[in-house]
Amino acid sequence: MKFQPERLIQLRESLGISKAAAARKLNMSAMGYGRYERGEREPSFQTVSFIANAFNTTTDYLYGLSDKPKCETITISASDEPELFALVQSIKNDDSQTRRLLEYYKQLTAMKQ
Known part of the structure; x- marks a missing residue:
């Protein structure tokens, strides 16, 4: 490498x-x-x-191992971002909560535009 x-x-x-x-x-x-x-x-x-x-x-x-310059993953640290880490942990295995949060996110981002 x-x-x-x-x-x-x-x-x-x-x-x-x-x-x-x-x-x-x-x-x-x-x-x-x-x-x-x-x-x-x-x-x-x-x-x-x-x-x-x-x-x-x-x-x-x-290192030239990928031609994609943008990150496709995000690392969330429990020590650096405890609330965000807890949120992700709580929705990790709950599809209904994930869908609800994604819908809420879409509405929030639509309001910003």
């Missing part, structure tokens, strides 16, 4: 941010970030995971 710097560039450009802004978003130096984009340095898996999370993509995309 090899990090694909061109994918990082594509993501940054699709977000419409500069290299300096990307570095700030990732809390790293502009020089260090630039090395990743130029392929001069291979980020650790932990760093790639952090980049993927910050840029709303996947590690598979950044």
Whole structure:
């Protein structure tokens, strides 16, 4: 598995941010970030995971294992989002509650538009 710097560039450009802004978003130096984009340095898996999370993509995309830049899953942590985690746990095996919440969500999003 090899990090694909061109994918990082594509993501940054699709977000419409500069290299300096990307570095700030990732809390790293502009020089260090630039090395990743130029392929001069291979980020650790932990760093790639952090980049993927910050840029709303996947590690598979950044390693060239997938051509889909958008995440198709979301991880909800009980420690970071306890109420959302509890909600998902409560509807996990209850189809009627899931349908009701989805209908409510549709109504809420329709009101915002």
